Amino acid sequence: MLPPVFGVLFDGLAYGMLLFLMSVGLSVTLGMMNFINLAHGSFAMLGGYVTVALMNRYGVPFFATLPCAFVAAAVLSVAFERVFFRRIYRATDLDQVLLTIGIVFISVAVAAYIFGTEQEPLRLPAYLRSSLTFMGIRFAVYRLILVGLALVITLTLAVGLEYTRFGAQVRAAVDNERMARGLGIDVDRTFAITFALGSGLAGLGGALAIEIVGLDPSFAFTYLVYMLIVVSVGGLGSISGSFAAAVVLGISDVAGKYYVPQLGAFLIYLVMITLLMWRPLGLLGRR
Amino acid sequence: MSAPALATRGLAKNFGSLVVASDIEITLPRGVRYALIGPNGAGKTTLINLITGMLQPAAGRIFLDDADITALPPEQRVRRGLVRTYQVNSLFPHLSALESVTLAVCERTRAARTWWRQLNAYPHQIDEAYDILAALKLGPVCQRATRELAYGQQRLLEIALALATRPKVLLLDEPAAGVPRDESKELFAAIAGLSSDITVLFIEHDMELVFRFATRVIVMVGGRVLIEGSPHEIAADPQVRAVYLGKTATTALQGSHHG
Amino acid sequence: MALSEGTVSPQLYLRAQTRWRPAEIVFWLATLLPYLLFPNYLSLASQIAVAALFALSLDLILGYAGIVSLGHAAFFGIGAYTAGLVSKQGWGEPLSGLLIAALAAGVVGYATSFVICRFRHLALIMLTLGFGLLLEELANTLGWLTGGMDGLQGIHTWKLLGYFSYDLYGRVAYAYALAVLFVLFLFARQLIHSPFGLSLRGIRENFVRMPAIGAPSRAHIRTIYTIAAGIAGIAGAVLAQTTETVSLDSLGFERSAEIVVMLVLGGAGRLYGGLVGAIIYMIARDQFSGIVPQYWYFWIGILLVAVVMFLPNGVLGGLAKLTTRWSRP
Numbered sequence: 001m002l003p004p005v006f007g008v009l010f011d012g013l014a015y016g017m018l019l020f021l022m023s024v025g026l027s028v029t030l031g032m033m034n035f036i037n038l039a040h041g042s043f044a045m046l047g048g049y050v051t052v053a054l055m056n057r058y059g060v061p062f063f064a065t066l067p068c069a070f071v072a073a074a075v076l077s078v079a080f081e082r083v084f085f086r087r088i089y090r091a092t093d094l095d096q097v098l099l100t101i102g103i104v105f106i107s108v109a110v111a112a113y114i115f116g117t118e119q120e121p122l123r124l125p126a127y128l129r130s131s132l133t134f135m136g137i138r139f140a141v142y143r144l145i146l147v148g149l150a151l152v153i154t155l156t157l158a159v160g161l162e163y164t165r166f167g168a169q170v171r172a173a174v175d176n177e178r179m180a181r182g183l184g185i186d187v188d189r190t191f192a193i194t195f196a197l198g199s200g201l202a203g204l205g206g207a208l209a210i211e212i213v214g215l216d217p218s219f220a221f222t223y224l225v226y227m228l229i230v231v232s233v234g235g236l237g238s239i240s241g242s243f244a245a246a247v248v249l250g251i252s253d254v255a256g257k258y259y260v261p262q263l264g265a266f267l268i269y270l271v272m273i274t275l276l277m278w279r280p281l282g283l284l285g286r287r
Numbered sequence: 288m289s290a291p292a293l294a295t296r297g298l299a300k301n302f303g304s305l306v307v308a309s310d311i312e313i314t315l316p317r318g319v320r321y322a323l324i325g326p327n328g329a330g331k332t333t334l335i336n337l338i339t340g341m342l343q344p345a346a347g348r349i350f351l352d353d354a355d356i357t358a359l360p361p362e363q364r365v366r367r368g369l370v371r372t373y374q375v376n377s378l379f380p381h382l383s384a385l386e387s388v389t390l391a392v393c394e395r396t397r398a399a400r401t402w403w404r405q406l407n408a409y410p411h412q413i414d415e416a417y418d419i420l421a422a423l424k425l426g427p428v429c430q431r432a433t434r435e436l437a438y439g440q441q442r443l444l445e446i447a448l449a450l451a452t453r454p455k456v457l458l459l460d461e462p463a464a465g466v467p468r469d470e471s472k473e474l475f476a477a478i479a480g481l482s483s484d485i486t487v488l489f490i491e492h493d494m495e496l497v498f499r500f501a502t503r504v505i506v507m508v509g510g511r512v513l514i515e516g517s518p519h520e521i522a523a524d525p526q527v528r529a530v531y532l533g534k535t536a537t538t539a540l541q542g543s544h545h546g
Numbered sequence: 547m548a549l550s551e552g553t554v555s556p557q558l559y560l561r562a563q564t565r566w567r568p569a570e571i572v573f574w575l576a577t578l579l580p581y582l583l584f585p586n587y588l589s590l591a592s593q594i595a596v597a598a599l600f601a602l603s604l605d606l607i608l609g610y611a612g613i614v615s616l617g618h619a620a621f622f623g624i625g626a627y628t629a630g631l632v633s634k635q636g637w638g639e640p641l642s643g644l645l646i647a648a649l650a651a652g653v654v655g656y657a658t659s660f661v662i663c664r665f666r667h668l669a670l671i672m673l674t675l676g677f678g679l680l681l682e683e684l685a686n687t688l689g690w691l692t693g694g695m696d697g698l699q700g701i702h703t704w705k706l707l708g709y710f711s712y713d714l715y716g717r718v719a720y721a722y723a724l725a726v727l728f729v730l731f732l733f734a735r736q737l738i739h740s741p742f743g744l745s746l747r748g749i750r751e752n753f754v755r756m757p758a759i760g761a762p763s764r765a766h767i768r769t770i771y772t773i774a775a776g777i778a779g780i781a782g783a784v785l786a787q788t789t790e791t792v793s794l795d796s797l798g799f800e801r802s803a804e805i806v807v808m809l810v811l812g813g814a815g816r817l818y819g820g821l822v823g824a825i826i827y828m829i830a831r832d833q834f835s836g837i838v839p840q841y842w843y844f845w846i847g848i849l850l851v852a853v854v855m856f857l858p859n860g861v862l863g864g865l866a867k868l869t870t871r872w873s874r875p
Contacts (some may be wrong), residue, residue, distance in 0.1 A: 036668060088854065093667055094614050095854050098810055101803070102850025109844030117840070217840065225679070232672040266683040273676045277661060280669040339758070365760035377758070379751035382744075385556050390748050391759040393741040399761065402742035402769070407561045409741060417556040430559050452760050 001136035008258050009251060014143035016250025017150035018212060021205035022223060023230040024157070024242045025198015031174045031237015033191055035089055038100035039080070040202055041224035042107035043073040047203025048215040049111060052120045062124055066207055073203025074196040081195055104220050111217040120215045128211075142211055149208070153201070157239055170194055174237040229272045235281060290353045292317045292486035293369070293456045298337055298347030307333045308510045311347070315456065315486050322501035322518075323490045326530065330510040331490045332374060335458050339371050340364050351456065366395075368455030372445045374464050374490070378433045384444050385429040388416035391451035419447050423477050439470025446477055457481070459489035463496055475499070498522075506530075564739045573818070577724055581717070588716035589789075594828045595723035596785045601809045601820025602727075602734055603777035608806070609814030610738065611770050612750035613662065614671050616802050617678025618778060621651040623685065623797020625779025630698040630792040631691070638704040640787050644726070647783035648776040655775020659768040666753070678802050685794055697793035701786060712788065719788040726784055730777055731821075737773070738817060746770055750815070807846060810853060813860025822861055 026040040047069035054060040054068060080103070088096050124142070131140045161167035169190045172180040181187050206219070213223075226249065234245030249268065256267045291314045298311040307330045315321055323331050336342040338349055340361035348357045351369050359367075379387045392412045393399040406413070420429045423443045428436060433444060442462060449457060459478070466474055478500055481487060491497050497504060497518060504521040506513040508530050514521065521527050580591040600622055607613040625647035632643050658677060665673055685692045693699060705711045710718045737743050745766050748756055756763045786792045795801060804827070812823025834842060857864045 030668065034667075036671070084851070084855070091854070091858075093671065094608070094810070094814075095858065097614065097616075097671065098806075098850050099854040102847040102854070105843040105847030105850070107847075109840045109847065112840040225675075228672055228675070232668055236668070262687065266680065266687065269676045269680040269683065273673060273680065276665075276669055276673055276676070280665050361757040362760050362762055365758060371758060373755075373758075377752060377755045379748055379755070381751055382747060385559070386744060387748075389560075390741075390744045390761075393744065394756075394759055394761040398741045399745045399766070400742060400769075402737045402740045402773075404741075405564060405736065405739045406741055406744060407557065407564065410557055412741075413556050413560060429556065448755075448759055 004137070007137045007139075008255050010137070010139060010147075011143065012251030012254035013247060014140075014146050014250070015212065015254055016247035017147050018205055018209050019223075019226055019230050019250055020243050020246035021150055021153065021208065022202045023227040023234075023246060024239055025195070025201050026227055027231045027234060027242040028170070028174065028237060028239065029191065029195050029198055030231060031235075032170070032177065032187075032194060033089055034236075035085065036093060036096040036100065037085070038097060038224060038228075039103040039107070040100075040199070040227060041220040042104050043077055043199040044202040044206035044209070044223060044227075045107065045111060045215070045217075045220040046076060047073045047206035048210050048219060049115060049120075050203070051207035051210065052115070052122060052215060055122065056120075062128065066204060069207035070200040070204045073206075074200030077199030078192065078196050081192060085195075104224065108217045108220055111220075115217070117217055120210065122210045122215075124211060146208055146212075154239075154243060161239065166190070166193070229268065233272055233275045235279075289317065290350070291315055292319075292352065293338070293488070294350040295338065296348045296350070298334070298349065299345045300333060300337055300342060301345055306510055308337060308344075311337075311507075311510075311512055313505060313512070315488060317486055318483050320487045320489075320500050320502050322497045322504045323488055323507060324492070324497060324504060324521075325507035325513075328509075329507040331507055332460060333510075334507070335371055335460055335490065338458065339369065365452055368453065369458075370449045370452050370454035370456070371458040372449050372460055372462060374460040376438075376441045376445055378441060378444055378448070380434040381432055383430050383432055384420060384425055384436065384440075384447070385413075385416055387433060387444065388419055388429075388447050388451045389413055391448050392416050392419075395452050416451065419450050420444075422480070423447050424473050437470065439466045439474060442466050442470075442474055443477055446474075454485055456486045456488070459487065459491075461490050461492065463491065463493045570818075573821075574728065577728075580720065588720045590828070590832055592716055592720045592723040592788050593785070594824055595720065595727045596781050596788075597805070597808065597824040597828055598821040599723075599727045599730060599784070600778055600781040601805055601812070601824045602731060602817075603774045603781065604805050604809050605814055605817065605820045606734060606737070606746075606770055606774040606777070608809060609816065609819060610743065610746040610750060611767060612753065613674075613767065613771065615674040616671055616799070616806065617674040617676070617681075618774075618805060619797045619799070619801035620678045620681045621655055621775040621778035622782040622785075622801065622805075623681065623792075624654055625651045625782030626786040626792045626796045627685070627692060627698065627782075628779070629783035629786040630701045633701045633703060633787070634698065638702050640703050640706055640722070643703075643787060644780050644783050647779045647786075651779020651782070652772055652776035655779075656768070656772040659771040659775075662771055663764040663767040675799075678797070678799060682794065682798055685797060692794070693792075695794065697791055698786075699791075701790040701792070703787045703790060716788075723784050723788060726780065730780065731817075734777075735817060742766065742769070747815075807850065809860075811849065811860055813862035813864075816860075816862045816866075819860050819862050826861070 022044045026037060029035060029037060050069045050072045051062070051065040054065045055062060084099060084103070088099055128142050128145070131138045132144070161170060169180070169185050172183065172185055173187045173190050177187055209215070230242055230245045230249055233249070234241035234243070252271060253268055256263060260267070293313070293315040295311055295313045298308055300308040311334060323334070325331055333342065337344050340359060344357070348355055350356065351364070351367055354367070356364055356367065356369070382390070389406070389412055390399070392415050393409065396412060398409050398412055417426065417429060420426055423446065425440060425443055425447065428440060433441065436444065446462065462478065463471055463474055475496070478496070501518055503515065504518050505515050506521060506527050513530065514524060514527060516524070580588055584591070604615065604618050607615060628647040628650040629643045632646055637643070661673060662670065686694060703712060706718060706722055712718050745761060748761065749763055749766060753763065782796060785796065808823035808827045809820045810823070811826060812821065813819035831842070853860065859866070
């Protein structure tokens with residue numbers, strides 16, 4: 001029989017995987033172009049609402065909605081990149097923050113208009129709402145699948161980054177953008193593709209998040225803060241850093257709420273501030 | 288024998304496996320004009336960054352006069368008289384030339400800490416700033432915003448900013464870079480007019496400048512000092528020719544013989 | 547000194563920068579208009595004055611030193627709660643209350659400035675955000691001190707200068723808020739035109755160059771951050787004293803974000819930007835107060851996108867561009 005702390009750890013791990021999926025795109029694009037995209041949370045939220053709409057209004061099975069969430073977020077991000085973001089890559093931090101926050105505001109209002117401000121119900125099939133018991137700890141099937149899926153995606157990303165030509169271009173661009181251009185790498189195209197991929201993953205994360213944390217229009221903001229924490233603590237441009245930070249954050253948050261509920265989010269912010277002061281470029285950051 | 292104005296011993300720096308500086312040893316006696324040349328990527332600007340404290344060396348020491356300044360932060364080195372200019376203009380775009388130089392003077396005199404008295408209460412600083420600009424022929428345009436100045440004038444403003452800090456050792460990073468031919472006259476005059484109290488090390492690709500102003504040339508290749516010598520020795524050295532100089536220098540050399 | 551025609555001596559030129567422009571005098575005279583034209587809106591006018599002062603304090607660090615802070619409301623809240631608590635304890639004298647609040651906010655500002663000055667870009671933004679959120683959580687948790695969700699009760703502000711009591715129409719409150727704003731505005735104006743002010747602009751224009759001219763940038767940033775914290779604290783205290791309430795939203799993220807929007811709307815780095823932005827924003831919000839919050843944020847979002855894309859220096863920047871175009875033949 002395992003002590004209940006393992007249950008807490010597992011839930012924290014699942015939550016951390018979710019945060020990772022939603023944050024990894026932000027980390028890489030920040031590392032590559034230094035573009036502070038606060039609208040990243042909106043893409044996650046979009047993925048969630050796509051899943052909800054497809055399931056509740058069109059009866060599409062849950063797993064079939066996931067690729068749709070990914071694609072919808074990716075496509076929309078490409079559109080935004082072309083129309084807005086491209087023009088502010090060279091702008092000041094403040095301008096980037098303001099424009100992307102403006103987009104978050106707009107997205108929150110649009111979501112509230114279309115879907116209302118209540119949390120969206122999600123009727124998952126019975127097998128997804130069940131749980132397995134192992135050594136005295138209950139493991140929710142949904143969370144098991146979530147962890148498994150996230151690990152597969154993480155592995156794919158890591159392998160892709162290390163062994164494909166595109167991955168090499170991404171690494172070069174993150175490491176030193178100017179030199180990458182000098183070597184003939186089309187950094188703009190690499191960035192656009194990475195941006196679309198990252199936003200798509202955020203959308204996927206948002207879809208997967210509904211069952212764990214619920215979905216309402218304020219999602220874009222609430223989880224933006226978590227995403228920023230993961231990215232700044234994990235290090236810009238570092239997938240492994242984001243992974244580590246997301247897991248630490250997920251476990252801290254769940255453990256904190258379980259063991260010391262009166263502290264609330266205080267602990268998370270304190271951890272973030274302390275870690276940032278110790279390592280301002282993030283645990284594994286490069287810039 | 289008095290201590291050299293600037294000296295480095297065994298200076299080294301690497302970024303991971305990329306070695307950008309290795310065992311650099313340079314000695315600048317007081318008041319000299321030395322040139323630092325070398326192909327692109329030789330590590331010349333890196334060396335300037337190491338000397339000024341923008342980069343931390345992996346090994347080695349830096350001495351200003353007699354003092355070991357290796358641990359000092361950049362602004363402290365400037366206070367002791369070690370000043371640099373930038374290869375690509377690093378100015379204050381929306382400040383006027385006068386404001387920029389006045390700022391540098393105020394920082395030097397520590398007037399910049401006072402927030403309770405207006406700038407007008409410091410006429411000496413303002414006058415000093417104006418005089419520096421006037422000596423560089425920038426007097427008439429001193430009230431224009433920096434970004435409205437011509438490129439050559441901006442290069443001169445770079446030097447004005449450096450002079451405002453009353454340097455003892457001045458590191459000029461490619462002062463003539465990007466300056467069109469018709470604007471370079473003032474620049475050359477400015478460099479010629481530098482006080483003989485100041486020790487100058489300048490990085491240059493423009494061989495005309497090197498041969499006109501430098502008494503000694505240091506050649507860097509691949510992060511190391513290849514050779515040191517008088518301009519003529521360097522121009523004649525087969526190693527240097529092979530690595531870097533080529534025809535340009537021999538032409539300039541012949542030119543300086545006749546003109 | 548040899549001068550070409552058409553230029554004045556350097557000292558006269560610099561002095562001319564500090565002269566009061568006619569538009570400024572008009573502006574300050576116009577702040578008295580509410581007494582004549584909108585006597586029923588004086589409490590709104592007081593709130594605008596408070597917001598303007600708060601925005602001015604943010605301008606000092608954001609517009610002049612280039613520090614992007616998403617947590618500046620922390621100091622506003624500290625000032626508000628300090629003034630409120632002091633009054634609750636029995637000392638309701640407004641002016642001394644202001645000083646105590648400024649001191650409290652300034653001390654916290656000074657302490658955090660040591661961290662702030664060492665970071666840039668995303669880390670800096672995240673740290674300011676983190677501090678703000680941390681303080682908000684703390685205020686929520688320490689409900690016994692702050693009154694939690696219900697806010698601070700039992701604040702009673704004494705007569706101003708022992709003579710003027712705060713009337714229901716808000717006449718005295720507005721005069722008080724406006725006077726505090728004006729005095730601190732003069733202070734900020736003096737600071738901007740000092741050598742220190744020039745250093746701040748240097749930091750904003752080219753951070754990397756500053757150490758290369760021997761400037762102790764970090765010390766400068768610490769100084770201005772502390773001053774800005776103190777002024778924000780005073781703004782919070784004025785709000786607490788004139789409305790006799792303090793609640794958690796005085797130090798929440800919404801307030802930090804709102805003040806950034808106001809400042810950017812008006813134009814950062816122009817001293818009047820915060821004031822103009824506060825006026826426009828608060829009046830608009832009052833006019834549209836019937837709107838559901840989400841829709842309000844929709845238009846703020848549109849505004850932000852529009853400002854960044856088309857009006858990067860805010861309203862005042864846009865006006866400045868127009869006037870230079872008109873003044874050139």
